[in-house]
Every structure is written in structure tokens, then in C-alpha cells.
Amino acid sequence: MFSGLTKYQTPHSGYHWDGSDRRFFEGWYYRVTLPNCGQTFAFMYSIEDPSGGKPYSGGAAQVLGPNDEYLCRTFPDVQKFWASRDVLALGHWGKTNLNTQPLYLLPTEFEQHIQEGYQVTAKINQGIIRDPATGFYCRWFYEIQPIYGWGNQNTFQQSTAGWLSFLQIFEPGWQILMAHGLASGWIDWNGKIYEFSNAPAYGEKNWGGAFPQKWFWVNCNCFDGEPNLALTAGGGRRGVLWWMESVAMIGVHYQGKFYEFVPWNSQVQWQIQPWGRWQMQARNLNYEVELTGTTHLLGTPLRAPTTNGLMYCCRDTMQGNLNLELRKISDKKSQSILKSQSSLCGLEIGGGSWDSSWHSS
Template identity: 85%
Template sequence: MLTIPVNSLQSTQTPHSGYHWDGSNRRFFEGWYYRVTLPDCGQTFAFMYSIEDPIGGKSHSGGAAQVLGPDDEYVCRTFPDVTKFWASQDVLALGHWGKTHLNIEPIYLLPKEFTRHVSEGYQATAKLNQGFIQDPATGFYCRWQYEIQPIYGWGNQNSLQQSTAGWLSFLQIFEPGWQILMAHGLASGWIDWNGKIYQFQNAPAYGEKNWGGAFPQKWFWLNCNSFDGEPDLALTAGGGRRGVLWWMESVAMVGLHYQGKFYEFVPWNSKVTWDIQPWGRWQMTATNLEYEVELTGTTHLPGTPLRAPTANGLQFCCRDTMQGKLNLELRQIRGKYPLVILQAHSYLCGLEIGGGSWHNSWQSS
């Protein structure tokens, strides 16, 4: 039985790459998000892995794998046995075995060994994403295996990588925590979507995670690293209402990686404003002392409901499309007339709203 250690620490590893559960029985979830975009056919695959109350024996204990595929189609599989989940506390590495004939503690397996021994489940690291899930009711399935070459973590290239939520995210003050693991990378491999096989080489890839014992009331998210004529550009932006000790606060941020440089607009260095419709239009502006950025995401598609961990377990509580339109403008502030550094467009932007009370537009600063 072959096993190998998970990939060693590298310059693109961000804070919070490891698993956060401390072994206690408090309410806890951790979720991971891997995405690969295929510009040639205009499709995107998003893989969402989660574990809740891993101590086991609780009403919400268990894990799941969800895949949002071509044309925003969707497949999900739950894995109730928490003892078949594993994750590293030091690096990005996790997996959940569903169906297997192995009678050992779950661990990372060489890809060929995983295929041979685990007939349903997944494993993922900073450099690999592999798995198979099938909807037992419909027979609809997804099988995938691809390798990842990280390019941007979260911060300037060849520098120490940053925590997405700042240094306070190392304390249990903000919940849930949020970390972009890989703002941009290149993926090579294949995905079998219910019999249709997508093969790809150096396709734009992305990864993030969240964790904690509390859940945001409401949130929005924009993400894209497949722009027309701009192969070295990656955007992640989002905001939400989350708990801070005993009160709720609304926060938002914009992060851009472009030509080796990281442009960060966060509450402690920038003014961030937003106007998010209940569905269809996402507008954000952010300004710091040196730069300003303006984002407009739109979609005419209905989007797909997705499950997310909540206080009441995994529930349909967010809506996504991976085929949103995005206009982005980045400007350098110079006196009266800012200098436009970048104008970029995409038809393959991920757009999401989540949580409750989306009856009206959400405007805030």
C-alpha cells in the first residue's frame, strides 16, 4: 500500500492552509473550494468540500462533496461517516472516503492507489484535486483528476503570503474565518461529467476555504481569473455580515493580483462600498491612498442553488453562476485625474449571493 507525504511547504502557501478543528465538541465546520475554468469551451467546474462537527455523534456531523459543472449544472454527495475524513493541520491536504474496501485510517494515497481503492470520495492538496461522486437517485456522476501549479497565493509574488482577513483571523474573534488559498494557478488533467470528458492543460484554477463555529447571516462574492486578453490577472471580492464577539458587522474586501503585484482593498486600509441586487447585478468600488478599483458583475442566468454549512447543518442557502459578466477598472490616484492602469472584461466570472433577507438590494460602505 503506497502512501506519500503531502507536498512540502512552499512560497505560495498561505496562512490557514491547514485544518482548524481543535478536537473539541463545539459547533464547527470547515469548507474548501477548488475551481477550474475552461476558457476554450466557456465552462467552469467548482468543487466544494465540507466537514461539520467532526467529533461525530451530533445531529449535523458529516461531510459532503458538491460539484457545480457545465452550464451551472450540479451534483452532490454526502459522506455521513466523519471517521473517513482526514486533513493535515500543517498544509493544504484533505480527503473523505465514501465507498472503499480499505480498513485503515484514511490518508493521502497516490492517485493510482486512490482510484484503485476508493470507489467514491475525494482527496485534494495544493497540487492535486481528485475524486468521484454519484447521485444515487439519478445516477448522475462526476469523476475528476487534475494537477495544479500555484502561481499566486494571497499577497505579492515571492513574499510572505497574507491572511485574507488580516492578523485578527488568527484569533477566534471573527467567525467564520475566510482565506483565499490560491488566487491563481494552472490546472492540467481531466473531468468526466456524466460521460462527457473535458481534458485541459494550464487552465485557470483557484482555491479558498472558510471555517469556524458561527455562520454569516448574509454574503456576496465575485471571483474571476479568466479575463479576455489578460492571462496574468486574478480577482476575488466579497462581503458579508458576520459575528465579532457579541455584535454583527458588515465587511467587504477586494483583492487583485496583476503582473506580479497584489492590490489589496480591505477595511483597515481602504473605503469599500457595494450595491448588490438580490440577483443579477453586483457593484463594488474600493479606494485606498494609492489606488481605486471598480467592479460590475452581471448575469441574466437564473443561477444554481448550492448547499452551505449553516447553524442547522448543510442547507440550500446560496445561489451561484460561473458564467457572469464582469467589468473591472483599476486606477492609480494622481491628483485630480486618476490614471487607468487596467480595464478588463470576462464572461466567466463566478457570482454568488448567500444567506437570508435578499428582498432588496444591499447597499453599504
């Protein structure tokens, strides 16, 4: 059921918990964008302190839906969470008539037996959650055809944070699981059913025992007239062994090729407002990239794992505007390879002290 992904599977696709009772979280993010109606659904799954019995032990599923509306459900029982160490596959059962150990179910069995919960792999995303206070609910099932992982097409995929991420020097770790794919299925958002075929899909994850102090994120794979283009960019202050560092990266997949701008091969600069404007520039020996994300919307507060458990500590919109330009450098001159824009870009800021803009390089 999880086969056929060996070469195209990204590093870190499996579950990272080592079984110890140190502070630990792992989070997964799946997104599907529906260009026909200009809406996006983002699904966020997390598990904290899976050894159980700790103040913050438990899991959650959050959905950011149409017009940045929001729904969240917690799953306190860590025993009902399951995940594979080797491949991308996990789930959490809430209400169910099954008394067995949780595991992957055929989609029809899941629908029959799980009244609340989710399950995801590299190929499917399925679940149902409900807010008991309002009766508001979301139910979903879609299949995914991966196109880009993190790297050039048709070659082994790479770690988002480079080879050092294998050594757990950085906390938290971050991995783009699928920079671009196509999703087909349906989402029932409180009675309104969205059906879609070959809609742009995305997936990423993070994990660790420490939490970033502050971060930003720009992500889009639904550009005007460019179906084969995906951008993920972000940065933050994170722990490296015993010190903190500010890092940022930009990754562009375009027409089968991966353009990577990371601290060890490029100069990366950013100017991020507390909300409303995200600007980044990066340059290496062969290419340079520039992007500007903007929004007039207020955005939606989301929960994220923190030192003190799952808390509202980031703000997102899935309806940001984005301008992106990629240029090739030769003979010290630069020539534009790509100029594109979108009005369906994901924009996020998170963590503390966003009372002034953040400039760095």
C-alpha cells in the same frame, strides 16, 4: 508529498478543528475554468461537527458543473475524513475496499481503492461522486501549479482577513488559498470527458463555529486577453465577538503585484441586487478599483453549512459577465492601469433576506 510550499503557502492552509465538540464547520472550494468551451467546474468540500454523534455531523462533496449543472454527495461517517493541520491536504472516503484509517493515497491507489470520495492538496484535486437516484456521476483528477496565493508574488503570503484572523475573533474565518493557478488533467462529467492543460484554477476556504447571516462573492481569473489577472471580492454580515458587522473586500492580482482593498486600508462600497447585478467600488491612498458583475441566468442553488446543517442557502453562476477597472491615484488625479472584462465570472449571493438590494460602505 506536500512539500515545496512553505513560503508560498497561505496562512490558514491547515485544518482548524481543535478537537472540541463545539459547533464547527470547515469548507474548501476548488475551481477550474475551461476557456476553450466556456465552462467551469467548482468543487466544494465540507465537514461539520467532526467530533461525531451530533445532529449535523458529516461531510459532503458538491460539484457545480457545465451550464451550472449540479451534483452533491454526503459522507455521513466523520471517521473517514482526514486533514492535515499544517498544510492544505484533506480527503473523505465514501465507498472503499480499504479498512485502514483514511489518509492521502497516491492517485493510482486512490483510483483503485476508492469507489466514492475525494482527496485534495495544494497540488492535486481528485475524486468521484455519484447520485444513486439518477446514476449521474462526476470523476476528476487534475494537477495544480500555483501562481498567486494571497499577496505579492515571491514573498510570504498573507491572511485574507488580516492579522486579526489569527485570533479567531471573526466567525467564520475566510482565506483565499490560491488566487490563481494553472490546472492540467481531466474531468468526466457523466460520460463526457473534459481534458485541459494550464486552465485557470482557484482555491479558497472558510471555517468556524458561527455562520454568516448574509454574503456576496465575485471571483474571476479568466479575463479576455489578460492571463495574468485574478480578482476575488466579497462581503457579508458576520459575528465579531458579541456583535455583527458588515464588511467587504476586493483583492486584485495583476502582473505579479497584489492590490488589496480591505476595511483597514480602504473605503469599500457595494450595491448588490437580490440577484443579477453586483457592483463594488474601493479606494485607498494610492489606488481605486471598480467592478460590475451581471448575469441574465437564473443561477443554481447550492448547499452551505448553516446553524442547522448543510442547507440550500446560496445561489451561484459561473457564467457571469464582469467589468473591472483599476486606477492609480497621484496628485489627486487617477490614471487607469487596467480595464478588463470576462464572461466566465463566478457570482454568488448567500444567506437570508435578499428581498431588496444591499447598499453599504
